[in-house]
Amino acid sequence: MHSAMLYGVEDVRLEEVPCPEPGPGEVLVRVAVAPTCGTDLKVWLRGGHARMLVPPTPFGHEFAGEIAALGEGVSGWRSGERVVANNSAPCFDCFYCRRERFSLCENLLFNNGTFAEYLRIPAAIVRHNLLAVPPGLPLELAAMSEPLACVLHGVEEAGVRAGDTVVVMGDGAIGLMLVAVCAVRGAAVILAGGQSARLAVAEQLGAQVTLNYRQAGDPVGRLRALTEGGRGADIVIEATGKPAAWEAAIATARPGATVLLFGGCPRGTAVSVDTENLHYNELTLKGVFHNTPRHVREALALIACRRIAFELLVSDSLPLGKLDEALARMRDRTAIKVAMLPGS
Amino acid sequence: MHSAMLYGVEDVRLEEVPCPEPGPGEVLVRVAVAPTCGTDLKVWLRGGHARMLVPPTPFGHEFAGEIAALGEGVSGWRSGERVVANNSAPCFDCFYCRRERFSLCENLLFNNGTFAEYLRIPAAIVRHNLLAVPPGLPLELAAMSEPLACVLHGVEEAGVRAGDTVVVMGDGAIGLMLVAVCAVRGAAVILAGGQSARLAVAEQLGAQVTLNYRQAGDPVGRLRALTEGGRGADIVIEATGKPAAWEAAIATARPGATVLLFGGCPRGTAVSVDTENLHYNELTLKGVFHNTPRHVREALALIACRRIAFELLVSDSLPLGKLDEALARMRDRTAIKVAMLPGS
Amino acid sequence: MHSAMLYGVEDVRLEEVPCPEPGPGEVLVRVAVAPTCGTDLKVWLRGGHARMLVPPTPFGHEFAGEIAALGEGVSGWRSGERVVANNSAPCFDCFYCRRERFSLCENLLFNNGTFAEYLRIPAAIVRHNLLAVPPGLPLELAAMSEPLACVLHGVEEAGVRAGDTVVVMGDGAIGLMLVAVCAVRGAAVILAGGQSARLAVAEQLGAQVTLNYRQAGDPVGRLRALTEGGRGADIVIEATGKPAAWEAAIATARPGATVLLFGGCPRGTAVSVDTENLHYNELTLKGVFHNTPRHVREALALIACRRIAFELLVSDSLPLGKLDEALARMRDRTAIKVAMLPGS
Amino acid sequence: MHSAMLYGVEDVRLEEVPCPEPGPGEVLVRVAVAPTCGTDLKVWLRGGHARMLVPPTPFGHEFAGEIAALGEGVSGWRSGERVVANNSAPCFDCFYCRRERFSLCENLLFNNGTFAEYLRIPAAIVRHNLLAVPPGLPLELAAMSEPLACVLHGVEEAGVRAGDTVVVMGDGAIGLMLVAVCAVRGAAVILAGGQSARLAVAEQLGAQVTLNYRQAGDPVGRLRALTEGGRGADIVIEATGKPAAWEAAIATARPGATVLLFGGCPRGTAVSVDTENLHYNELTLKGVFHNTPRHVREALALIACRRIAFELLVSDSLPLGKLDEALARMRDRTAIKVAMLPGS
Ligand SMILES: NC(=O)c1ccc[n+]([C@@H]2O[C@H](COP(=O)([O-])OP(=O)(O)OC[C@H]3O[C@@H](n4cnc5c(N)ncnc54)[C@H](OP(=O)(O)O)[C@@H]3O)[C@@H](O)[C@H]2O)c1
Ligand SMILES: NC(=O)c1ccc[n+]([C@@H]2O[C@H](COP(=O)([O-])OP(=O)(O)OC[C@H]3O[C@@H](n4cnc5c(N)ncnc54)[C@H](OP(=O)(O)O)[C@@H]3O)[C@@H](O)[C@H]2O)c1
Ligand SMILES: NC(=O)c1ccc[n+]([C@@H]2O[C@H](COP(=O)([O-])OP(=O)(O)OC[C@H]3O[C@@H](n4cnc5c(N)ncnc54)[C@H](OP(=O)(O)O)[C@@H]3O)[C@@H](O)[C@H]2O)c1
Ligand SMILES: NC(=O)c1ccc[n+]([C@@H]2O[C@H](COP(=O)([O-])OP(=O)(O)OC[C@H]3O[C@@H](n4cnc5c(N)ncnc54)[C@H](OP(=O)(O)O)[C@@H]3O)[C@@H](O)[C@H]2O)c1
């Protein structure tokens, strides 16, 4: 079968490799669609990821498809069934799992390799994070369950309620999902991003106001000016992965706000936090990473209910052979997400 | 001015009364629109309400309008401003308010009389529960803040999440609001109601399945059959005010479910609860009544964000003089809510 | 080895059986102490338990001891280590586990047979619910982790805070633990029970007032009279397993209260609930059953910190051969818990 | 009457001033005991406090006493009644109060002047934060309700549970209260402080381990070494008000931890936070300031239940005339709290 392997900085190669065989408890899936995401782009630009991907390595982690074969001892599933799987599953046994902090599981094994014709799903994921795609739901949409699960995890931590003024920073696929999820709960969402086409999508997804952070100075001042009495936002969610944006996010928050630091910054970076603002204004700063099985289920359900136009996030489709082009479009910000189609 | 007075069973009369003067801290509002609701109907049919309305009494409790005059010492508001007010405000001082249980406030004074040209808003409501209607939002929609605040209060207690299977019982305006609010959060909502036109509205508001409880026997069995593995619903919300429906609601719940008992039944009635089901299945039964200032704000915000077609609930508009006809339509289930227009 | 087998109503026999061998993933424990509990008594009096125990069956479910042998593949433990294990573990895979409702796990296998010299711990319990006893903590105390975990689970659901007036009904070991746990959090605890010696223990454990439900009429009236303004209790926890006590518990609650229905009543019984009280007074009725791994850990930690005199609950110790006598003392209410000592 | 006035740096003078008269809604209290606290010390050393105290100003904010006179319109209280009052009350009306964030109230008026024979209680505090001291509870203990309310507010935000490893930094009265409150909930508390006598008190209050931060290097390393597997603490609470301690607190936290930043640092200071640690380890950093009416009530109840030896915190008593000496003892760390006795 064809499979994309990452070798280094901007070096991904489509190779012919043997089709994997599902071992005991495993499932083999034919990948129908594998969307690209901002993290793929980051990894491609950097040539790897300290925690998740050491090259050479199979590449890609979002997908939906059909079950092609079942490993020994797998029950409850049948060949041909339409499925989506998360890229990891917790162990339920480690220090963190025992404290019900599943996204911090010490034994989280990331399953990569969705930019391929077939993908093997490890037993732990089969058991805990493989889901049937509801009838009628396009696989292209179901494939977004993993990133949306991260988003729902974050939004739950932030405690967004109707009427909250939420500032989102970052207009990538993640920022746009955050906009959509907060808006549908009745929050007044303000998005700061870098590109007008994406800001337009944000408005279609429910953003009340959008702002191009590159144009005109003082984005923090402009964002604060958009909030009631200039107090700052009730909730700020950073989704850029830039330390400067983290500091801007904190500066945009009102007293009592929660600031969600959703974007992973480059290793070794730090931000400066004013003690008076944090203490007397009772700020809550929360790092949030990855997802949990409950959020994966909630994500698929939210996609399936079709109240949010997630299709707006998949700006292009390309055959698997054009992965380089897809990543280049991501880099050049001309695509939000590209649906890679291994079958075409 | 003209004002509707309730005298007894199905006896409401439009009378000419002096226009009220706003006292210190009070505000006088010109009522632009005053929707009818199921509680109005109940009170009209029974000729009063033990807790809230002893005839003869001004009638009606939902409205939106414009500020006509300000009492002494009122600041922060100006004449002509478009507003909506809740029908009560907590005292922040009693046993319950001190425990932040504002809907149980011992000093909750209900402000009735919205079926009139002008309405006086007591000082406590001015201070805590009078809200400016955002520009561009039709007053007809803003007027639904009070009942929607009750609904949001209930839904918060129920803890609805994406992917939950929620059964709502009752297809009045309240049941339909519950459907809409749960659906927009990604819940799979099943509605049981009594009339096909309302069930059709529920589907427009996002219900996945609807069921006419009058047709065919065993609604509980049919509802359970619609849930995953026949286990029952994750959350059941009763909005009929009938003891039989309360028992049906409990019987429709899966282990671990929350059953929200939203509809007030006739005084003196009781339901029977099986101890094994409640204890070993860890059911949570929750009575929920009225709203809180926070929910009133959230309700107006949710209406204002226009993600839910609340306009579907206002099936008719009539001049104030046709209040009898409006209530008759409510009784005959040919209207969901009627917008009474004192100005026309 | 010697092991107690339950054969039927008040028919438990000490038999010589082969010592079990630990299979893969399992652990064999030498039982040092196995306390009796109210559920054991109930099962002994009824000759079995529909859900958990069909005779003939090994008997007893609380214990602490030392690891005697490790099955294949067990790591992280060593022979001689002092341990306590819960009597069950969730599967982390079923409908309920996926929703993080571990006490409702569909695959909960109850491990009975602690009234024996040795006990085999199934692999799932080894993995999730086997805990090391901290140095210096008497095994007799550690052995109470399982019931205390149920109690902590319940108290968490009830949301007890400092200053709450909590009424506990039932002065068995469970009721006394509830008293101690609520009192240490600063609640004002009132206990209603049936026997003066137990009520005296409750006072040592922090109950502010105790009441003998058998003496003088109208316990509900007397309990309410003890609460602020006669409003009723902020939280009521029923721990008797009697339908009449359930109804008394509901009647003792103030508006806005949570009533925890902790005691399992006989199958087929029901209680009657007044709709007005439940709805307008916003009561929350919660069934609560069993425990979760997190609560088992919290229970052992709470025992280990020695802030609560749990030793007061173990009124007697007897050699395993005197199990009949121990159960008779439980039945006659002359013992709270009896520590069975298989080694003596 | 005699009243202490703060004039500047280490300049507090006992003056003869007219006894205040209670206005409408106000209450006059005879101060029986007014404990010193770390904030008083800070203010005395700095000669004021930007937010709360601009000299010349009456000084002191903790006390308990007896009602001496009632202003017009005050009901529900009688002369001679033993009371304690918080030093502030929220307005229930501002932006923050409407969001139920009472400690951030924009209209919080701080009532100072407890180092005096009599104290006037403003109407808002009478209405919301004046409490009767339960019979039998020494006023000296009741007087600690205000700081303990801050502590309970913080501990609630931190979500401390039995079995959590909690590191507290700071062995002032606040740090010691934090130790006591966490320990009584079954947490394993580790305290880092600066003075052996205070560390000994911490052990009496339930600290499992204490550490002198001045002795030997690398307190963070030593604290981490005390936690399970060296992972760091489940919860870290900083109560020193030093930026270096804030950074040490963050460095002591395990992944998934909550770090409570309880101590207010000097204006204009900042801390540096590593982005990788905050994001991938899902840390929660929370500033927490002041208290709420609910916590004031909970604090008095917790003191009254006498499960915690709060008397250990009041190391000395002195007549009001010796306030200078009391503050000097605080400065020299030879007193934890000094009970000032205006009547002696
Ligand atoms: N927590 C989790 O579980 C999780 C899961 C998935 C992703 N993430 C993280 O979330 C972040 C966003 O992911 P993504 O896929 O959406 O990434 P992306 O496609 O790189 O999008 C980031 C966007 O932020 C914009 N941006 C940069 N600086 C900004 C600023 N100061 N203000 C406003 N916008 C700014 C960028 O615009 P320009 O390019 O025009 O500057 C870009 O469009 C990444 O850091 C990713 O690692 C976290
Ligand atoms: N908790 C609160 O704060 C709050 C606030 C507002 C209202 N409420 C209560 O909420 C309830 C609903 O209010 P509403 O204004 O929507 O009342 P409504 O207009 O009377 O609607 C109730 C609906 O329930 C239907 N129904 C009756 N029995 C049913 C059953 N067994 N299964 C399914 N549907 C059934 C009725 O249909 P048929 O007429 O065809 O039988 C009717 O359409 C009332 O009890 C009201 O008092 C509570
Ligand atoms: N939810 C869970 O996870 C869980 C876990 C363990 C146990 N339980 C249940 O909790 C309950 C208590 O357990 P236990 O071991 O403590 O049982 P227990 O030893 O039988 O104690 C029950 C006590 O309640 C007293 N009582 C009976 N009626 C009463 C009334 N109306 N008012 C006040 N007290 C009354 C009894 O006194 P007299 O005998 O003098 O009448 C008896 O001392 C049982 O139903 C048990 O099944 C639940
Ligand atoms: N959030 C709120 O609502 C609230 C309420 C009241 C107080 N506070 C704040 O809480 C903090 C503590 O109050 P307090 O009255 O207890 O103050 P305090 O009496 O000044 O005590 C602070 C203690 O921390 C010790 N300390 C200093 N640096 C340390 C370090 N690196 N590691 C460990 N211990 C260290 C000090 O010891 P040495 O003197 O020996 O160095 C001192 O004993 C203050 O900042 C106060 O402003 C906050």
Ligand SMILES: [Zn+2]
């Ligand atoms: Zn794990």
Ligand SMILES: [Zn+2]
């Ligand atoms: Zn009130």
Ligand SMILES: [Zn+2]
């Ligand atoms: Zn399970």
Ligand SMILES: [Zn+2]
């Ligand atoms: Zn305020």
